[in-house]
Amino acid sequence: MEAQRLRKIDPQEKVRAVLTTARRLFVEHGYHSVSIPMIVRESRVSTGAIYHHFGNKEQLARRIYDETLSEFQEMLEQRLTGQADVLSQLRAFGKLLVDVAQSDPEMMRYMLFLNHGEFLSSCPPICSSAPFRWVQETIRNGVADGTLRSDHPFVAAASFIGAILRTIELNYQGVIIEPLDTLISPILDHALRAVRA
Template identity: 35%
Template structure:
């Protein structure tokens, strides 16, 4: 858990506690069904303390959103630099998405459920965010290199990552059980078959 921006978390500092609590409540009950009073209660803090760290409820959501996206972007860059073929890169991305869902389901739910437009109207939606742009870029490059069939890059990205993302949604909604990483072989097989040249 690394929400602390400047200070090293010797122990869990207040800011981090607030963010973790908010993340849990936001994904559990939704942003609008979560009041600052709820966060206060669950985090064992006072209202004043929360407003000392954040200007308002939306600032908490914004901070969460940015922190999580940035963390994801770093992982994506790592993947891009440690694999050469489009096949390997995209497979690593799918693997990352599945394992992140297993390890930090709330974080994934928060980013994916894409309700952001509803309560963060001024933020760029997930689909236009850095990680997603990187995914699209990988696919485009794969088309140029001939690894992937000639398709609209967006369409190709949608079909390749759409399956895994759909499974993640099903898992987060409680429909599909079990650790998702176990499904990597079969689902990646399907995903790659759908677009490979």
């Protein structure tokens, strides 16, 4: 039939195209500046198909949010297997942040810069997501066993992560021009010095 011939073989391919295109556009222009017609043009998927698969713009954004976070969570779990002590665990986490920042800047920018709460109703801030709660827990353990030192483990966790993320931010903004992988050692050095005993 005619309709049959026009139908794409795999609908999931379109879904995927919309998800990746929309995330890129959200990162580049911000959620509110990205219109559905814009996503239609760049993804080459029609308005009707988008609304069919995602319902509305906010649900599309929510799906991108969920998938990005669980992808990151998965990478973290992979990197953590076999890291026994607190210090090498924190190093693995920091290295993951830097690696992602370099190999997939779009993902990192998405997690760093988008105020998801601004357009996703009742979405937990990124810092309360599993990976970042894991850091808080790890640092609490490190303080307990004497590897780390802090009067206030939450402040310690914030300092550790903040030191790394801020460096990544400044790299993105062109203030720090060296490629991030050449900076991995000073980055981890400063971040760990903020918390270790």
